[in-house]
Amino acid sequence: MTASSTRRTTAAHSRLAAVGAIAVAGALLLTGCGDQTKDKNNDSGSASTTSAPLADKLPSDIRSAGVIKVGSDIAYAPVEYKDDSGKVVGLDPDLAAALGKQLGVKFDFQNGTFDTLLTGLRSDRYDMAMSAMTDNKNRQEGVDPDTGKKVGEGVDFVDYLTAGVSIYTRKGDTQGIATWEDLCGKKLAVQRGTTSEDLAKQQAKKCPGGKKLAIEAFDDNQQAQTRLRSGGADAVSADFPVAAYAVKTSGGGKDFEIVGDQVEAAPYGIAVAKKDTQLRDALKAAMDAIIANGEYKTILEKWGAQDGAVKESVINGGK
Template identity: 80%
Template structure:
């Protein structure tokens, strides 16, 4: 989930058709973000043993011995991470984590949590990493509140692995004249708390004239924002493009929503790691780059309709 920073708006080609081709059959079984139940990734038995894993020696000894990387994630953000019809954690991030686990000889164990509390979970050592469609930006790297500019934590390092922008969507056939962020003045917008959608709305409403401000309704997870829009309680919603496109294609069999305007704020997704844990950070980067080199990375992105955001190489702290 992207977070705010000053970047050039970027319009990218729609991937609705590709996302739809891999829509999960049946109704998704979604968990509330406050649910802290642990869940393994989509293929928990797929990780190789440390003995046969090519990059196992790069991991910190404590994690190598435990055989598990504890992952904090908001598992209600399809198609990046979500619960499938059988209740298992599925999506782009879990698939990448599973493939990384085979390189490193460990399992990646996903634990559900609210998005805006994931970095706190790293600081408290509840999680080893956060992998949750999280945008790498300077505010998060430096532990600074983007609204106030004040220091709120130590910050984290990011292992970048994908690029994604932000989109607006409305009820199908009911755009209300909304095509850009400036068109939201005088409208109600549903977003997930702590994401760039909320931050962009806060920035945009300051530009509104004639007393027409954006009414921002922020929720704990994206599913709640979608429900608000679907029920008519908001004029539009906003989320990362892969998530918005997936919602447009799958909600109500494609009859509930439609995308409006272009993608903006293209930025890297990153795996968040404590700044103290540089060995784990570097091991994760090596695993991502191994997947890119082997072609497995491209296969996973294509499966989830995210190939337009593919990276040629994983970098550390590439966000602005």
């Protein structure tokens, strides 16, 4: 989730209203896991290909198999995570199930750490990656954001939501943090490979001497939360829907609070290998179909993400 600069956005700021809506999901427990194995309890169901209106748009091998393998970091509530029964739930799995009805296939979510998902896509472990992944030029072109060097072929994205990045602290212990500049001299916990880590690295370069920003990167956001909760970090940065969910649910809403405004509002996208243009276009057609029939809106409202809704899906809309 690479970003080029830290800027405030009016649209992102308005989405702070979504915190209340996310409370609907507050009864669900955060129980993600970090293995690389298939989740046998996942059930992103589908209609049969004989009745699905867009089945003929899929590549023949996927249509015959009846399954799309999805790489996902299933520890990022409320976007995707496991409930207390071990079932994969969240915004992305619900959207995938709706896409499945249009395409006549099942979306099989397979768990992996976020920073390995694109590698798994390139090696054909997955057919696509859907994991609150920000669409940006670096990922489209296969460029390492730290070095600026090309490290892979890149991927195409089917964009489906807009979200920004937030900072949260222990409740009542903000330590004066309201902006990214205020993090200088503090310790920030982030998830490895995310926009939050990229923004933290950018900010660290701007901090004056004697006020270093210390960054701790973890495999998943739950580990970052644990670090903050224990006092080992001063703040955590994560995508706004995830930060808002953590604030509402952790400790019954008593552990954390969001500070400042969202920054870097950008599209979430489904990542597909460059060679898989037919699959990419089928996914776009299915996403546009559920936007048009209202199912998309219903799912976003369920998870408190309606303020990030898009009017149509876009391919490679990230900057």
